[in-house]
Amino acid sequence: MDIDFIMEVEKRAAALDQMDYFEVLRLPASAGGAEVKAAYYRESRAFHPDRFAALPAPELRDLIGRIYRRVNEAYTVLRDDAKRQRYLADVTGPERARKLRFTEVEETAVKDEQKKKLEEQFGQTPNGRKLYASALQELKAERWEAAERALKTALMYEPANAKFKELLGQVERERPKADPFKIK
């Protein structure tokens, strides 16, 4: 074990509580999923406890263990796109010092956000969601009346849903106008 590595371990272990997860994985803040994985593998090769199992010095092993546990923690958060975005916003914000470690509070926030997004996308009520889905299908098959009917009913369940209104507007615009003077 060379002295440079030991010094690096000591330096990293001491600085661990000031580092954000990107720094732990030695990544730029712009990193995406694939880069996170590559960095995780790189750090695992460097600090995996298996590498040091036969090492006689227990103090050094403890430090390496601390670093590697943080590497795993960083990977767990950064590999998930939604969590990574939230975390990036947290550590670039004013509360950086308090937000270096991702806790249940943030985790719940991410979950709530995802749920909200999903609801916005597909509606908040089971009936609304079902009708919206069927409207999309009718629209695809160009059955305009059916699509309109489904959306209008969906709006009865969720009168304030912007997504439903938008699609209804689209249906009304795109629907081929029947010529009122045409004689059948």
Next chain:
Amino acid sequence: MSDDIAVGIDLGTSYSCVATFLEGKPQVIPNEWGEHTHASVVSFLPDGSVLVGNSAKRSIITNAENTIYSAKRLIGRFFFSDEVKKAQAVMPYKIVEGPNNSVRVEISGRAYAIPEVSALVLKEMRAVAETTLARPVNKAVVTCPAYFNDNQRQATRDAGRIAGLEVLRIINEPTAAALAYGFGKDINQKICVYDLGGGTFDVSILEIGKDVFEVLATAGDTYLGGDDFDDRIMTWLAEDFLSKHQLDLRQNKFCLQMLKEASERAKIDVGRDGSARIHVPAICQTPEGEVLELAHTLNADEFNRMVMDLVQRTFKVCDEAMQSARLTASDVDAVILVGGPTRLPVIRNSVRHYFQREPMTGIDPDQVVALGASIQAAALLNAGVAAGGQATYLLDVTPLTLQVGTVGGYAERIIGKNTPIPIEKSKTFTTSRDGQDRVKIRVYQGESNRAEDCEMLGEFEFSGFRIGYRGEVQIEVTFEIDPNGIVNVAAADLETGRRASTTISLSSGLSEQEIRTAIDKNSEIALSGHAT
């Protein structure tokens, strides 16, 4: 240290296997009779010695009360668990309650803890290795099912210590199998390890590269294995016998053992030949003294129908693992089958159908786990290889969510399942009464948000922190899962940073003192058939 040696041991429910890394490749160590796998059966002989392995398996019938098998089904479990109750009904040996709700087996008046029994199997594996290699063996990597919880892992590690081995690492069986498959191959693949053992079922999804083996997800069922297939045949035979002769073979433990043996053989035969002839002459006697025999034929269709729901259960577990890994069956590049029951055509066909691909051939399902463990043992032993960066790294995960008990019988999530290990997480607790001098927390593993539906790991009591008004003292509790998958809990006063002392007041495990006593006792027990 370079002439030191370490072995890999697959401590199975029904069979165990030992391997070592020699001349650049992992090799299974056979015993003197050329057997590569050894029944995990311990038979206590009248002279105080024990017989372990395939010869011990033959004494299940002749020395039923003093022969212990399937001990792994009981390891790390509480006495009140369903598995233990079930074992009490069918096992010929006596299962009794030990201190702290633990399980003991009683052999001619002396109670053995389950790790002590498993230690005897490990001792035999060690003796096999020492005899064949003609040198002392003190270090080992021992495998356990991926879905084992903390209690079961600790008990497995204790068993190793009791056998006088330095347990370098506890690794997961499917991970070991993946290592044996991918070692030195330089491939980039997503693989699925389908591990159906004698008593447990595990699925692990891994992404393997040249030197990094990352477990993406693992799932399992520690109540499902080849034994359950035998049980189905047993029930079928016993019901039929009951309707013919109005005698229930399951009432008598002696008859039950013969029935079990016949069922196991029938399962193997039907898998290999497509049909099995079952014949047990003189299985029991009627009250009038008439000796009855058991004769039957089992064909593949009938067998498949009997076990189809068990097979389907394994694929529910596969679904769960796939979902956690965020993959679909078509993303998997290779499927590896591990465990004796995966030889059955019904399993192979179902696996082929589920993954839409042929499972890998050329891998011995009985030996692959021990081979993988021996690769890991060599890597952990040899600092030179590892520090030089030539080793393979296993990036494993925790199979179960770690939780703490909260008010009203609920449990709160601390570390989620499929989180890479080693990992740590801290949580702050405050005192709820003025002058409170101790804080108790209960730690659980499981997926339910009700504490009672999870497995309890233990109750930890912290003391020695500052005394103050309620809500004033904050104790930071750190939960750590180490590379063996074993949970460590420590606490510190958040303000002063002083470590609080921790006592474990409820746990199924053995205390340090008990382990020391067990080590001494274990070294006194002679293994029959080995000159020591």
